[in-house]
Amino acid sequence: MIQKLLVANRGEIARRVFATCRALGVATVAVHSDADAGAPFVAEADQAVRLPGNTPAETYLRIDLILNAARRAGADAVHPGYGFLAENAEFAAAVTDAGLTWVGPTAKAIAAMGDKMAAKALLADAGVPMLPTWTEDDQVTDFPVLVKAAAGGGGRGMRVVRDPAALATAVASARREAAAAFGDGTVFIERYVERGRHVEVQIFGDTFGTVVALGERDCSIQRRHQKIVEEAPAVLAPELRERLHAAAVAAGRAVDYVGAGTVEFLLAPDGAFFFLEMNTRLQVEHPVTEAVTGLDLVELQLLVAEGEPLPLAATPPADGHAIEVRLCAEDPAQDFRPATGTLHRFAIPGVTGEFTPTGGLRLDSGVVDGATVSVHYDSMLAKLVARAPTRAAAARALAGALARAELHGVVTNRDLLVRVLRSREFGAVEIDTGFLERHGEVFAPLLPADQVALAALAAALASAARRRAEARVLGGVPSGWRNVPAFPQVARYAGPDGEIEVRYRLDRRGGLAGWSAASDGDRHLAARRQTRRAEGADGEPTAAGQPPVVALVEAAPDLVILDVDGVRRGFRVHGVGSQVFVDGPDGATSLTQLPRFPLPTAALAAGSLLAPLPGAVARVHVDVGQRVAAGDLLLTLEAMKLEHPVLAPTDGVVTELPVPAGGQVDTGAVLAVVANPEEDPE
Structure with a gap:
């Protein structure tokens, strides 16, 4: 039996495996890069071994370092997680050759499915449907x-x-x-199916020749061909489900599969389906299968690795419906640009369990309050899973929990996920891999632009309450109160759409005597005197184009309750330095408090293009002095395992390229300068 397990991975998957190990009494070992030294998964392991360096190539992709860590810690088994070396046949063989138990399929099966072209040929012979495929672009x-x-x-x-x-x-x-991501640049080309659904089957095999389908998942909602919403079971006709399961089991039997694996298919609108690939590991989305079957797939992995037979010989029935979302540090409005920084608060209400099968709301997270999201790894922060008796109930519960979550410090895709789950099309199962490309409306933030001013007012009132709470003298006097109340208090913030200036006055009892807000996007929002007190608020909705009538019900440093046109609204306010995070009933926003008297700063040259996140300049595609057109590729920035093109914003001439290929940059660094063509000296 396995006594001590090393997990050759990081983040939420390492925490997930550790959770099952704790329940089974198996000791655990973490390996970590320098960037991950303070991460939660390291603290949760019984032992941890440092892998010197930060990048995957220096650390998590080093077979020699991981095997040495297992030897030093006295581990007798290795779990690869997913990603990094999880589907590396050389790693599987090296672990076995070192006399350790490998928790996964055989190296032979990994190699057979790892060469996707060879896998297609092998499984086509087993009767699995295939798409037309080419290995060279001229074919x-x-x-x-x-x-x-x-x-x-x-x-x-x-x-x-x-x-x-x-x-x-x-x-x-x-x-x-x-x-860059896998250490292997081999690619192939296959026919693209329009409006196809991505449906995959979870299979499991043991050393006694049993291969079982444990149900299927629909993973059609994707961005950049990466899944962000997954559900089980998929909405399918029973006959189609049976054929998918049979094809997946045939694929597993063709390679004598052992352990957890996933056979992925593309389902065409006419009901035909085609093999995409087989992932010889545990999948990111395995929790939805656990939620509807009640099985612990990691426990099954350990059981099979110890040589035991699977405890089931047929597909278990699905109990209810489960939906998972991948919460990522990225900005959907900026082409899903990854975000880095400090996660000051990470709180999701209503969670009933973590990392192991549970009803209700499950959270599998790699982060906690104060975690640093670095540039070295992918952008996923956590997975949130809701299980309910019906698909509609699961979607509603999941969207509600996400909408109420407090996610402070790093931009996330939370609003996009909520809008997808609440969309009519998702509810009607009108989904496919091109869903996001066709539904631009889901990219809108939850908080309407005209509600940002109220959030800024709440931030200003919370700041005033904090100052009074910290005051050493006259703490009971309202902030900014004067005998001659001619001048309002002023607070300025950088908001999502530009600068916002809030002006407000408090009366001698601390009530809101008047307020106004003006922003770069709405300079016509005029001041409106407010005399109605909260206890008498019963007004009608304000006319369109006019600021709402607002009364202050309560103001504390972290909570402001406003009566807005007769409706009470609570705003949770969290300040970190100059940053202010406001969570209200309609959505959340992040503001940056601006100084009243800003210091002068050096002006950037006109046409400067700035780095959107830390990374490395992978390639420079133009030269200084070269004339470019709007949209031309200037250089490529590499960060979080992905390439990010930097394009010319307008026609012009490249006048500066301050960072050469291979150079490291921080957020805001000047990458290039494109001058206006009228100013071109030539």
Whole structure:
């Protein structure tokens, strides 16, 4: 039996495996990079071994370092998690050769499925339906096509190409991204199915030849070909479900599969389905399968690795419906640009369990309050899973918990996920892999633009309450109160759409005597004197275009309750330095308090393009003095395992390229300067 398990991974998957190990009495070992030294998964392990360095290539991808860590810690088994070396046949063989128990499929099965072209040929012989596939761009006969990495997954190294002229560039870019993520730049090309659904089957095999389908998942809601919403069971006709399960089991039996694996299919609108790939590991989305089956898949992995037979021989019935979302540190409005920084608060209400099968709301998270989101790894913060008797109930519960969550310090995709779950199309199962491209409305923030002013007012009132609470003298006097109340209090914030200036006056009892707000986006929002007190508030809604009638009910440093046109609203306020995070009933926003008398700063040259996040300049595609057109690719920034193109914002001439290829940059660094063509000296 396994006594001490090393998890060759990080973040929430390491915490997930540790949770099952604690329940079973198995000791645990973490490995960690320098960047992860203070991460929760390191603290939760019984032992931890440092892997010197920060990047995956220096740490989590080093087979020699991981095996040495297992030896030093006295581990007798290794679990690969997912990502990094999880589907590396060389790693599986090295673990076995070192005399350790490998918690996963055999190296032979990993190798067979890891070469995706060979896997297609093998499984086609087993009767699994396939899409037309090419290995070279000059072989492609029809479009659109999908360029895919032959190694790894997670959407990295994938490109949809509709124009033949763009194929060569897409192939080259996919090769670079795949090499950076998986150490293998091999790619292939297959026909792209419009409006296809991504449906996958969870299989499990043991050493006695049993291969069982444990149900299927629909993972069609994707961005950049990476899943962000997954559910089980998929909404399918019973006959189609049976055929999918049979094809997945046939794929597993074709390679004598042992352990947890997932066979992924593309389901066409006409009901035909095609093999995409087989992932020889535990999947990110495995919790939804656990939620509807009651099984602990990590426990089954350990059981099979110890040589025991599977405790079930047929597909278990699904109990209810489960939906999972991947909460990521990224900005959907900026083409899902990854975000880095400190996560000052991470609080999700109503969670009933973590990391193990549970009813209700489950949270699998790699972060806690104060965690640092670095540039070295992917952007996923956590997975939130809701299980309910029906699909509609699960979607509603999940959306509600997300909407009420406090996520402070790093931009996330929370608002997008809530809008997807609440959309009519999702409720009607009108979903496919192109859902986000067709539904731009889900990218709108939950908090309407015209409500940001109220959030800024709440922030200003909370700040005033904090000052009075900290005052050493006359603490009972309202903030800013004067015998001659001619001048209002003024607070200025940088908001999501520009600067906001809030003016307000408090009467001698601390009530709101008047307020106004003006922003870059709405300079016509005029001041309106407010004399109605909260206890008598019963007003009608304010006319369109006019600021709402607001009365102050309560103001504390972390909570402000306002009566807005006769309706009470509570705003939770959390300040960290100059940053203010406001969570209200309609949505959340982040504000930065601006100084009343800002110091002069050096002006940037006109046409400066700034780094949106820390990273490395992978390639520079232009030269100083070169004339460019709007949209031309200037350089490529590499961060969080992905490539981020930097494009010319307008026609002009490149006058500066201060960072060479290979140079590291921080957020806000000048990457290039494109001068107005009228100012071109030539």
